[in-house]
Amino acid sequence: MSAAIPTAGITPFAPRIRARRGLSVGFMVIALLAITASMLMLGALIVEILVDGAAQVFTDGSSTVAEVRGETLIDLPTPENMNWLAWAMPVAILLPFLGLRVVRSLIADIPALAERAIGFATTLPVALFVHILYVRFESAYYIEYAKAIGVDGASGNIVQLFGEASGFQFVRLIVAGLILPLGIIAAGWFWSSRLRRPSLLLPGIAIAAWVVYLFLDPFFLSSYPSRLPVQAGIFSAITGTLYMMVITAAVAFPLGVGAAIYLEEYARRNWFSRMIQVNISNLAGVPSIIYGLLGLQVFVRVLEFERSVLAGACTMALLVMPIIIVSAQEALRTVPPSMREAAYAVGATRWQVVRFHVLPYAFGGMLTGNILAMSRAIGETAPLIAIGALTFIAFLADSPTDDFTVMPIQVFNWVTRPQSGFHEIAASGIIILMLVLLVMNAAAIIMRQRTRTDW
Amino acid sequence: MARNFFTMMRSSAPAATAAPAASEQRSERAAPSPPSPPPANMKEAAAAGVGVHLDPNLEAVRHDFTEEIEMALQLREVSAFYGSFQAIDKMTMPIPQNRVTALIGPSGCGKSTLLRCFNRMNDLIPGARIEGEIMFEGRNLIDPNVDAVEVRRRIGMVFQKPNPFPKSIYENVAFGARINGYSGDMDRLVEDSLRRAALWDEVKDELDKSGLALSGGQQQRLCIARAIAVQPEIILMDEPASALDPVATLKIEDLMRELAEHYTIVVVTHNMQQAGRVSDYTAFLLAGEERVGRLVEFGPTQEIFTNPLDQRTEDYITGRYG
Ligand SMILES: Nc1ncnc2c1ncn2[C@@H]1O[C@H](COP(=O)(O)OP(=O)(O)OP(=O)(O)O)[C@@H](O)[C@H]1O
Ligand SMILES: [Mg+2]
Numbered sequence: 167m168s169a170a171i172p173t174a175g176i177t178p179f180a181p182r183i184r185a186r187r188g189l190s191v192g193f194m195v196i197a198l199l200a201i202t203a204s205m206l207m208l209g210a211l212i213v214e215i216l217v218d219g220a221a222q223v224f225t226d227g228s229s230t231v232a233e234v235r236g237e238t239l240i241d242l243p244t245p246e247n248m249n250w251l252a253w254a255m256p257v258a259i260l261l262p263f264l265g266l267r268v269v270r271s272l273i274a275d276i277p278a279l280a281e282r283a284i285g286f287a288t289t290l291p292v293a294l295f296v297h298i299l300y301v302r303f304e305s306a307y308y309i310e311y312a313k314a315i316g317v318d319g320a321s322g323n324i325v326q327l328f329g330e331a332s333g334f335q336f337v338r339l340i341v342a343g344l345i346l347p348l349g350i351i352a353a354g355w356f357w358s359s360r361l362r363r364p365s366l367l368l369p370g371i372a373i374a375a376w377v378v379y380l381f382l383d384p385f386f387l388s389s390y391p392s393r394l395p396v397q398a399g400i401f402s403a404i405t406g407t408l409y410m411m412v413i414t415a416a417v418a419f420p421l422g423v424g425a426a427i428y429l430e431e432y433a434r435r436n437w438f439s440r441m442i443q444v445n446i447s448n449l450a451g452v453p454s455i456i457y458g459l460l461g462l463q464v465f466v467r468v469l470e471f472e473r474s475v476l477a478g479a480c481t482m483a484l485l486v487m488p489i490i491i492v493s494a495q496e497a498l499r500t501v502p503p504s505m506r507e508a509a510y511a512v513g514a515t516r517w518q519v520v521r522f523h524v525l526p527y528a529f530g531g532m533l534t535g536n537i538l539a540m541s542r543a544i545g546e547t548a549p550l551i552a553i554g555a556l557t558f559i560a561f562l563a564d565s566p567t568d569d570f571t572v573m574p575i576q577v578f579n580w581v582t583r584p585q586s587g588f589h590e591i592a593a594s595g596i597i598i599l600m601l602v603l604l605v606m607n608a609a610a611i612i613m614r615q616r617t618r619t620d621w
Numbered sequence: 622m623a624r625n626f627f628t629m630m631r632s633s634a635p636a637a638t639a640a641p642a643a644s645e646q647r648s649e650r651a652a653p654s655p656p657s658p659p660p661a662n663m664k665e666a667a668a669a670g671v672g673v674h675l676d677p678n679l680e681a682v683r684h685d686f687t688e689e690i691e692m693a694l695q696l697r698e699v700s701a702f703y704g705s706f707q708a709i710d711k712m713t714m715p716i717p718q719n720r721v722t723a724l725i726g727p728s729g730c731g732k733s734t735l736l737r738c739f740n741r742m743n744d745l746i747p748g749a750r751i752e753g754e755i756m757f758e759g760r761n762l763i764d765p766n767v768d769a770v771e772v773r774r775r776i777g778m779v780f781q782k783p784n785p786f787p788k789s790i791y792e793n794v795a796f797g798a799r800i801n802g803y804s805g806d807m808d809r810l811v812e813d814s815l816r817r818a819a820l821w822d823e824v825k826d827e828l829d830k831s832g833l834a835l836s837g838g839q840q841q842r843l844c845i846a847r848a849i850a851v852q853p854e855i856i857l858m859d860e861p862a863s864a865l866d867p868v869a870t871l872k873i874e875d876l877m878r879e880l881a882e883h884y885t886i887v888v889v890t891h892n893m894q895q896a897g898r899v900s901d902y903t904a905f906l907l908a909g910e911e912r913v914g915r916l917v918e919f920g921p922t923q924e925i926f927t928n929p930l931d932q933r934t935e936d937y938i939t940g941r942y943g
Contacts, residue, residue: 434747435747502784504780504782504784505784505786506745507742507745507778507780507784508780508784508785508786508844508847509786509796510742510745510773511740511742511773511777511778511780511848512773512774512777512796512797512800512801512847512848512850512851513770513771513773513774513775513797513800513801513851514770514796514797514800515770515800518800522796522800523786527787
């Protein structure tokens with residue numbers, strides 16, 4: 167009864183993939199240059215951090231910054247008390263993935279290589295931004311130094327500093343202040359030209375970053391809280407926020423996506439799944455302070471996480487879970503039923519349909535939802551106050567069980583102080599918080615554009 | 622006359638009012654064909670040269686074809702439901718092996734529903750339910766104990782709207798084989814399948830291109846290649862050419878004729894010329910007033926088109942009805 171599959175009459179197999187022709191050489195060269203440049207940049211950055219150390223970079227003949235620093239009141243962070251390892255770890259984890267992509271595209275075929283090279287080159291902005299922060303951090307020393315030797319450089323205005331800078335430092339500052347931001351803009355332009363609808367969004371963000379970079383007092387970004395408004399900074403709040411967000415996403419994303427997959431792809435439409443669905447929608451509307459009280463009891467007290475990053479992140483994860491679930495469900499629903507049918511029709515099991523088709527096609531939308539949920543979490547203050555996050559943190563958290571603070575709490579604290587100086591830096595803090603939110607939302611929009619499939 | 626036949630007549634008001642006399646006439650013409658006892662098998666019957674009536678209650682199904690042929694599927698009283706709504710009612714007919722069978726009928730008469738019963742696709746619709754028997758290699762594939770995934774592997778499907786995966790052409794074809802544990806030469810299988818779907822020459826240099834980047838006609842042939850790559854025994858096609866231009870349609874039709882050498886093909890079509898050109902057998906389905914689809918007539922396409930037993934078939938084919 168079964169029909170034999172005759173294979174006779176079909177000519178032997180020819181090579182599977184032949185490279186597409188007509189590739190613009192210039193395009194390739196630019197891509198390769200971009201890769202090389204970003205690699206060099208990253209390498210230089212790492213070498214600088216590992217070998218030199220910031221304090222040694224700015225030396226001027228007789229006296230070092232470190233010596234000058236002894237005469238000042240301000241206790242600047244030094245590489246010794248900054249836990250670089252904590253920051254190098256995510257990079258060390260991410261780099262092999264990026265490397266793998268490039269290597270894979272190198273062996274696959276050339277057009278894909280060019281495409282991915284551009285994609286990789288767009289990680290350049292990230293590297294550059296890190297570099298800029300780093301140079302800014304260094305220039306903080308330089309400003310101190312300038313102040314100590316009597317030059318009016320305390321405002322952080324680069325131009326004023328140039329007069330006193332040696333040739334080498336001048337070049338560095340030009341590179342950091344001009345070429346790198348322009349590089350960001352160029353890279354951003356490149357990336358956006360790869361979008362379906364080219365947009366000025368990314369270059370716009372780069373320009374905004376540059377402007378902030380030029381005008382923001384570097385002390386503010388790189389200093390810890392202080393009882394004097396001029397010396398107070400938001401560094402521990404920024405890092406605390408980032409740290410908490412990473413853990414929140416790591417907890418909430420897998421759980422939320424798993425729940426969404428269960429509800430959309432597996433659960434039968436009965437009273438039980440309807441009840442879960444209704445409850446998820448309700449949870450999205452519960453006041454955040456209630457999550458804070460829940461977190462206080464469950465994570466801080468019962469599970470004994472104390473007032474740590476982990477407790478805060480778990481509380482936040484609960485808070486944003488409904489948002490992540492609902493947006494992931496929506497992403498799953500955008501995958502047309504015809505895709506599922508097509509996969510079922512070639513004999514796929516339910517899990518294979520989800521694993522190889524539904525999930526990959528919906529993943530971009532899920533990530534978008536995740537970013538939006540994170541930007542909600544970044545602004546939340548009440549639950550963290552409830553679990554007792556501190557406002558005066560003069561160190562960087564280097565394990566999830568450390569005390570922490572986050573940007574909105576820091577801002578809240580400053581706003582409640584009587585001195586008007588604190589009110590000003592509260593405003594600065596809010597601007598930075600807004601910027602972070604803007605960048606995250608922009609990232610969500612870009613991701614949505616990039617991952618959209620026209621069925 | 623058989624009870625079923627009259628039920629069908631009554632359920633179909635337009636036919637009954639439009640041409641009652643003609644219907645009578647047709648019925649009489651069908652009547653003389655004697656309800657002989659069902660022979661042990663079709664070959665025997667065909668060799669003896671007698672008309673074969675597997676089910677004497679269903680005059681609509683003609684078995685008097687002389688061709689010596691086996692059946693890929695044998696339907697017995699197949700009914701399908703969406704919740705409480707009955708979409709098709711007690712259809713009994715064979716699907717001949719290595720032939721093209723066309724399902725024709727007006728919109729909403731249950732053609733797609735019937736087709737989706739053949740590979741248990743309706744399992745995926747909440748509330749959908751099938752009754753009756755569809756015998757496939759000695760087993761009733763409607764039986765819940767029969768693994769639907771296995772059924773779908775052996776009975777492939779091509780959909781009305783081309784639906785390639787948003788992946789490379791190569792991946793589109795290889796996916797089914799891979800998940801079914803195919804361990805042979807994948808490149809070769811992809812090439813074979815694309816050749817058999819008459820697409821190889823057009824895409825052989827760009828197998829890494831997205832399936833969505835192809836034209837509609839090419840996409841549909843890619844979907845056919847994807848179905849073939851799993852090496853099914855039966856291929857179901859639901860209006861495979863309805864979204865295509867005449868040239869692409871002809872290509873798909875040629876393809877169906879070629880594929881019929883190795884596969885059993887069941888195709889739903891609204892295009893009478895297409896059914897005439899491409900199919901060996903035709904089943905005409907019709908839904909009555911209560912929208913329940915029933916089989917009106919089944920037989921060799923030649924017979925159905927030139928010499929239908931039922932007036933409604935003739936009306937539909939000549940475009941006067943439905
Ligand atoms: N998923 C569903 N849920 C409920 N009813 C359905 C569903 N799919 C089809 N039906 C109903 O079943 C009947 C038969 O539908 P079916 O799609 O099989 O018709 P068809 O003959 O393929 O029509 P067409 O030629 O327009 O494609 C119709 O009355 C339709 O409304
Ligand atoms: Mg249909």
